[in-house]
Amino acid sequence: MKMLTAIISGVILAATATTAAAQSAADRAVEAAKQFAGSEISIVWEAGLQSLDPLNFSGPRWEELTGIKVKVIEVPTSEMFTKILQEHRAGTGAYDALNVIPSWMPDLVNAGALEVLDPYVDKYGYRSELDSILATYRDNQMKVDGKIYGFPDDGDLFILYYRKDLFEDATNMAEFKAKHGYDIGPPQTWEEYADIGQFFTDKFAPELYGAGQFRQPAYGIWLFEERFRNTGGRFFDPDTMRATINDSAGVATFEGMRNDNAFMPPGVESWGFVEALSSFLLGDIAMTISWPPFGRWAAGYGTDDDALSWVPKTTIAGKVGYALPPGGSPQLAAGFSLSVSSSSPNKEAAYLFIQWLNSEEISLQRVQLPYALRDPFRESHFTDPEYLSRWDDAPAYLQTLREGADAGLLDLSILQIDKYEEVLRQATSRLWAGEEVQTILDDAAAQWDALTDRIGVDKQRAAYSDWAAKPNAYPK
Amino acid sequence: MSILASDGGSRLSRFSDRNFKYLVVAPAILILLLFGIFPLIYTLLVSFQNINMMETDTSFSGLLQYRLLFSDARLWQSLGHTLLIAAIALPIELIAGLLMAILFLERLPGRQLFVSLLVLPTMIAPIVAGATWRLLFDNRFGPINQVLGWITGEPQAILWTIKPDYVYPAILIAEVWQWTPFMFLILLAAMSNVDSSLTEAAEIDGASPLRIFRRIVLPAIWPVMTIALLIRGLDLFRLFDVVWALTQGGPGTMTETISIYAYIQGFRQFETSYTAAIAFLVIIMLTVSVMFALKRMEFVR
Numbered sequence: 001m002k003m004l005t006a007i008i009s010g011v012i013l014a015a016t017a018t019t020a021a022a023q024s025a026a027d028r029a030v031e032a033a034k035q036f037a038g039s040e041i042s043i044v045w046e047a048g049l050q051s052l053d054p055l056n057f058s059g060p061r062w063e064e065l066t067g068i069k070v071k072v073i074e075v076p077t078s079e080m081f082t083k084i085l086q087e088h089r090a091g092t093g094a095y096d097a098l099n100v101i102p103s104w105m106p107d108l109v110n111a112g113a114l115e116v117l118d119p120y121v122d123k124y125g126y127r128s129e130l131d132s133i134l135a136t137y138r139d140n141q142m143k144v145d146g147k148i149y150g151f152p153d154d155g156d157l158f159i160l161y162y163r164k165d166l167f168e169d170a171t172n173m174a175e176f177k178a179k180h181g182y183d184i185g186p187p188q189t190w191e192e193y194a195d196i197g198q199f200f201t202d203k204f205a206p207e208l209y210g211a212g213q214f215r216q217p218a219y220g221i222w223l224f225e226e227r228f229r230n231t232g233g234r235f236f237d238p239d240t241m242r243a244t245i246n247d248s249a250g251v252a253t254f255e256g257m258r259n260d261n262a263f264m265p266p267g268v269e270s271w272g273f274v275e276a277l278s279s280f281l282l283g284d285i286a287m288t289i290s291w292p293p294f295g296r297w298a299a300g301y302g303t304d305d306d307a308l309s310w311v312p313k314t315t316i317a318g319k320v321g322y323a324l325p326p327g328g329s330p331q332l333a334a335g336f337s338l339s340v341s342s343s344s345p346n347k348e349a350a351y352l353f354i355q356w357l358n359s360e361e362i363s364l365q366r367v368q369l370p371y372a373l374r375d376p377f378r379e380s381h382f383t384d385p386e387y388l389s390r391w392d393d394a395p396a397y398l399q400t401l402r403e404g405a406d407a408g409l410l411d412l413s414i415l416q417i418d419k420y421e422e423v424l425r426q427a428t429s430r431l432w433a434g435e436e437v438q439t440i441l442d443d444a445a446a447q448w449d450a451l452t453d454r455i456g457v458d459k460q461r462a463a464y465s466d467w468a469a470k471p472n473a474y475p476k
Numbered sequence: 477m478s479i480l481a482s483d484g485g486s487r488l489s490r491f492s493d494r495n496f497k498y499l500v501v502a503p504a505i506l507i508l509l510l511f512g513i514f515p516l517i518y519t520l521l522v523s524f525q526n527i528n529m530m531e532t533d534t535s536f537s538g539l540l541q542y543r544l545l546f547s548d549a550r551l552w553q554s555l556g557h558t559l560l561i562a563a564i565a566l567p568i569e570l571i572a573g574l575l576m577a578i579l580f581l582e583r584l585p586g587r588q589l590f591v592s593l594l595v596l597p598t599m600i601a602p603i604v605a606g607a608t609w610r611l612l613f614d615n616r617f618g619p620i621n622q623v624l625g626w627i628t629g630e631p632q633a634i635l636w637t638i639k640p641d642y643v644y645p646a647i648l649i650a651e652v653w654q655w656t657p658f659m660f661l662i663l664l665a666a667m668s669n670v671d672s673s674l675t676e677a678a679e680i681d682g683a684s685p686l687r688i689f690r691r692i693v694l695p696a697i698w699p700v701m702t703i704a705l706l707i708r709g710l711d712l713f714r715l716f717d718v719v720w721a722l723t724q725g726g727p728g729t730m731t732e733t734i735s736i737y738a739y740i741q742g743f744r745q746f747e748t749s750y751t752a753a754i755a756f757l758v759i760i761m762l763t764v765s766v767m768f769a770l771k772r773m774e775f776v777r
Contacts, residue, residue, distance in 0.1 A: 082743050082744060082746075085529070085746060086743075107530075110530055111529065111530065217724075266615070266631075267615035267616055267633045267635060269635055269638050270614070270615055270616075270635060270637065270638055415530070416529060416745070418744060418745065419745050422744065422745070426726065426728045426729060429638070429726035429727040429728055430726075430728035432635075432638050432727065433638060433639060433640050433726075433728065433730070434639070434640070435727075435728070440728075455530075
C-alpha cells in the first residue's frame with residue numbers, strides 16, 4: 001500500500017512539475033500577479049503612437065487577466081530621461097515600470113534609478129525565455145556590470161527603403177549604367193547612394209527626388225554615429241580618451257551628409273519623422289533610411305486603423321524594396337528596454353507586468369500591432385507564419401530586419417551620454433546652418449574632451465572600454 | 477500682585493498699541509520671507525555645493541561653481557544673445573506700441589473691436605505663440621514662404637528656423653508680434669490720461685504736434701512708460717518659450733538665451749549646483765540693473 005501511495009504521489013508531483021515547466025513566462029507572470037489584484041501600477045511610455053500599445057492593447061488585457069490597473073504616463077522621448085531621473089531624485093515613487101533607451105542605462109544605473117531584475121527573473125523563471133531575444137539586443141541592451149536592469153523590448157534599427165519599381169525599370173537601369181558604369185541597385189556605399197540619388201533627382205525632380213532623410217538635430221546623433229562608423233571612424237582614442245570624431249572619417253561623414261542634401265527635396269534640413277514618412281509614402285522620394293515602421297506602413301499594413309489616420313495613404317504599396325543602409329552596418333537607433341524603477345512602491349507587480357509584456361507569447365502580438373512602434377526583437381518574431389504573411393513582401397522585410405539586427409551598431413553609451421549627444425545635436429544643426437565642417441567637428445571634439453575631463457578620464461575610459469568591447473560597437 | 481498684574485497689563489496694552497501695525501503685517505511678511513526669500517537662500521546654498529547627475533555632494537565646495545561660470549564661454553554667449561534680442565525687440569515694441577497708441581487715441585470707427593483684437597496675442601501662452609510661428613515659418617507648408625513666393629514669382633523654401641541669416645529675424649518677428657500689444661495697451665491707457673487742456677492750449681499757441689508730444693505728452697506718460705519698459709526688459713531677459721519653440725537655441729547655440737542655457741544645464745544635464753550658480757548670477761545682474769534703472773529714472777524718490 002505504501003509503495004502504491006509513493007508511486008501515485010510521485011506521478012502527481014511529476015505531473016505538477018511538468019505542468020509548471022510547461023507554463024509559459026506570460027502565464028507565470030499572470031498567476032503571480034493575481035495576488036496584487038485591485039492595485040494600480042504606473043508605466044512610463046513614449047508619448048504618441050508608442051503609448052497605444054499599453055493604452056489600447058496590453059494595459060486593458062493585463063487588467064482583465066490580473067485585476068491590476070495600468071496607468072500609462074506618456075512622456076516625449078526627449079524628456080524621458082529627465083523625468084525618470086527627476087522622479088527618482090525626488091523619491092516620489094510616481095513611476096513603477098519604465099521604458100528606457102538602452103544607451104541611458106549606465107547613467108540611470110549609476111544614479112540608482114533602476115532596480116536589479118536578476119532576483120525577479122530567477123523567482124519567476126524568465127531566464128530561459130530571455131535567451132530567445134536576439135543576441136544583439138540581449139547581450140548589449142539588457143545588462144550593466146553583468147546585472148540585468150532591463151528587458152530589450154524593441155528591435156529598433158535603421159534600414160534603407162527604396163523604390164524597386166524605379167530601380168528595376170529598364171530605361172532607368174540602362175541610363176544609370178551608361179552614366180555610372182555599374183548596375184543600379186540598393187547602394188552598398190555612400191558614394192553609390194549619392195550617385196543613385198542624384199540620378200533620380202536629375203531625371204524626375206521636382207515630381208520625385210533621389211532620396212530624403214531625417215535631418216533634424218535630434219536625429220543627428222544616429223545619422224552621424226552610423227555613417228561615421230561605417231566610414232571607419234572611432235569615437236575616442238582608447239588610450240588617451242581624446243575624442244577623434246574630428247578626424248578624416250568625421251569630416252567625410254559630415255561633408256557627405258551635407259552634400260547629399262543636394263539631391264533631396266528643398267528644405268530637407270528641417271525634416272523629422274513625419275516629413276520623411278509622408279514624402280516616402282506619397283512617392284516623392286526614391287530612397288529613405290529609417291526605422292522599421294516605414295516599411296510596414298509603406299506596404300499599407302494596418303494603416304486603416306483609426307490611430308493611423310494621420311498617416312498618408314501609401315501610394316507605393318508593393319513597390320518598396322528593403323536593404324541595409326550603405327556600409328552594411330545599420331544604427332540600432334534608440335530602441336527601448338523595459339525596467340522597474342528602484343523607487344517604485346510596487347516593484348513586484350511592476351516586474352510581473354514587464355515580464356508578461358516582454359514574454360515570447362505577448363511580445364509576438366505586440367510587435368504586430370499596426371499602430372504601435374515596437375519592432376521584432378526575438379527569433380520567433382522573424383519566423384512567425386502570421387507575420388510573414390501580413391503582406392507580400394513581409395518575408396523580405398523581416399529578413400532585412402534580421403540581417404540588420406546582427407550587423408547593427410549600438411548607440412554610443414558612456415557616462416553622461418546625453419551631454420555628448422547634446423554636442424552632436426548642436427554640431428548637426430551647425431552643419432545645416434552652413435558652417436565649415438572641420439570647425440564644427442573640432443569644436444565638438446573639444447567639447448567632448450572637456451566633458452571627459454570633467455567626468456574623469458579614467459572613469460570614462462573604463463565605461464568606453466566596456467562599451468567598445470561589445471561586438472556591435474563597431475562594424476565587424 | 478494685582479498692582480503688578482495691572483501694571484504688566486497696561487504695558488502689554490501700550491506695546492500692542494504701539495506695534496499694532498507691525499503685528500498686522502507680520503504674517504504677510506513671514507509668508508513673503510518663506511516663499512520669496514527661502515528659495516533664493518536655498519538656491520544660494522545649492523550653488524556652493526556640488527550636486528550633479530552622478531553625485532549629490534552637499535558638502536561646502538566653495539566657489540567651484542562660480543569659478544566655472546567665468547570660464548564658460550557658452551554662458552556668456554547666451555547672455556550676449558539675450559541682450560541682443562532685448563536690445564532690438566524692446567525699442568521696436570516701444571516705438572510700435574507708441575505709434576499704435578497715438579493712432580488709437582483718435583475716435584476711430586470700430587476702435588473698441590480693433591483694440592480687443594490687437595491685444596489678443598498677449599493672451600496667448602508664449603510657447604503656443606512660438607509653436608504657431610513655427611508653423612507659419614515652415615518651409616513647406618507655412619504661409620509665409622508661400623506669400624513670399626507669390627511676391628517674388630518663384631517658390632521660396634527659406635529655412636527660417638535653421639539658416640543663420642533668418643533665425644534672429646524669425647525670433648524677433650514672433651516676439652514683437654506677441655508683446656507690442658502689451659506696450660500699446662499700457663501706453664494707450666497712459667496717453668488717455670494726459671490732461672487734454674494742456675495739449676489744447678499748446679495747439680492754440682501754435683506748437684507743432686512733435687513739440688506737444690515731446691514737451692507735454694512724453695513727460696506725462698514717462699513714469700508709466702518706464703515701468704512698461706522695465707517689465708518688458710525683464711521679460712526679455714528671461715526669454716525662453718518663443719526661442720525654444722522656434723529654434724531650441726540653434727543652429728548650434730546661435731540663438732541660445734540664458735534661460736535656455738540654464739534649462740539645458742539644469743533639466744537636461746542635471747548640473748544642479750551649476751544651474752543654481754547661473755540662477756544667482758542672473759538674479760544679481762537683474763537686481764543691479766533694475767536698481768540702476770530706477771535710480772536713473774529717479775523712481776526711488
